[in-house]
Amino acid sequence: MKFRGLILANLFRKKIRFALTIGSFAVALFLFGLLAAVKGAFSQGIEVAGADRLVIINRTSIIQPLPLSYRDKILRIPGVKSITHDNWFGGIYQDKRNFFPQFAIDIENQRQVYSELVVPDDQWNAFLNDHQGAIAGARTAKRFGWKIGDRIPIRSTFTRGTFEFNLVGIYHGQRPQDDETQFWFHWKLFDERMPERRKGLVGWYTLRVENPDDSVRIAKAIDNEFANSPYETKTETEKAFAASWVKQMGNIEFLILTIGGVVFFTLLFVTGNTMAIAVRERTGELAVLKAVGFSGRFILFIVLAESLLIAVIGGALGLAFAKLAMPGIAALLNGRLPYLVLSGNALLAGLGLAFVVGIISGLLPALGAMRLRVVDALRRA
């Protein structure tokens, strides 16, 4: 493009100002990338939720249990294909900071309900045959350097003592977004160690339906079945359950939108001001360009191109830094946000944001430059 030299020469005219403006874009888009990754990490459960899965919790709260005896009653409801149950364990491995989610699972039905989390058959059989057996997600195994055959001691936080597990298998997700951080062990072992008053209780049920279109009907049927009982249920799709779980953490979306909005307008003002100064400084030069035959539209184009380049270069740098820094930040959080990754969509959204800011912030100065009267501008220059 024959005008490239002119645009680039103007861009690098004030190197410090250029670097500072690029820097402000980079910092802002780094922050945007980080927020988008945090939002993605919180929403990860929603993204991986199965369309044909329902979650049943105690109507009072998820921390209130449900009786194991519900399982057979639920299975009798037409349209229910399979059901499993889990309990949150929340134990401590070596140190409180080594957080990862641990579940006491229903070993007979887990694979039918969560078929996307794959365990090799030989490892699964070993798990079935070992009462103290455990299966870890690939990410958690990698994080702690575990291998099959390792003995994993986990201190319980709501019963006395430490559970000793034999790591007999490692599962992998079929999709990149699948959660590979969980740790599973036998629900029966968990139940045995519970005090008498808490035996025979599960944390929640997850079931698979024959046809996702029947989800609403089935959910209603389940809740009706246990209405007015000591353990009333609340049944919802796995997606809705994950979404309500995220909401309990606070309105992350609102927080991100608010910070994003502040970043957007700050950038708009910073870049708009920079471009206004840049145009004012070059009034005489722009007038000369117009005098020698460059059209008003061309002047508009070069000012906008400059503003856009600043925005896109700065934005791309910020997003690249965010992408590179994400594993380090995730490590600093000790696995609390295991899926802290900057997705391709977030990168595109960030670049889109930079593009929009670049155009809007350059528009007013560019229009001013386009409308410049050569005679007046030459007199002022």
Next chain:
Amino acid sequence: MVRVDGRGNSSSLISARGLNKKYRRGGEEIQVLQGLNLDVDKGDFVAFMGPSGSGKTTLLNLLGGLDVPSAGSITVAGDEITHMSAGKLTEWRARHVGFIFQMYNLIPVLTAFQNVELPLLLTKLSKADRRKHVETVLAIVGMADRMHHFPRQLSGGQEQRVAIARAIVSDPTFLLCDEPTGDLDRKSADDVMALVEQLVAEHGKTVLMVTHDPVVAQRAHVTLHLEKGVLVEAGRVEGVAAGGVA
């Protein structure tokens, strides 16, 4: 031949008739040009002199299509420019007018070569052809060895030479020079004026120049005086007839 009586013939390169220009400043109307007539032929070298505020630069701006008159008409090479749209006028300027300013007005972040190349970016010339044109005109103005220098690395006289090269590179119909030596020492001014004379004599360029300097004005074929917006006098002429100078 240059005429100021409005009786020039249709072969004039530049023809202005009844030019008026008024400005409104602070509620007051200022008449800058009043019924001015001018005919300039191809190859003429005309100097405009006059006190500050007499309308010299305004006249140059009107003839160069940078401003529009309040009344009257301007025809250049058969094109009536006074009623052209802003867009058309911009295109017309690119084809017909070369501007030389007092302060050179080079783009400081571009080299001499890139500054001279600017008007050619508006043409369909290939990169190689643009290079050839730029090198040729830089050689004409004696700046071939400085083509990769930035304006800050050049003296005032050298900057003005580059500005002249920029003005002539697209081979315009005529050149407009607004105080081309106003910011130069005498030696540099003489060099620049010698170059302008060379453009007229050897390359057949038509030049209209505003100056305050009588020494510089003497280099022109004709000197016209503007006072209160009217061309009142023609100087250094070899024959004056009925308001015409030749």
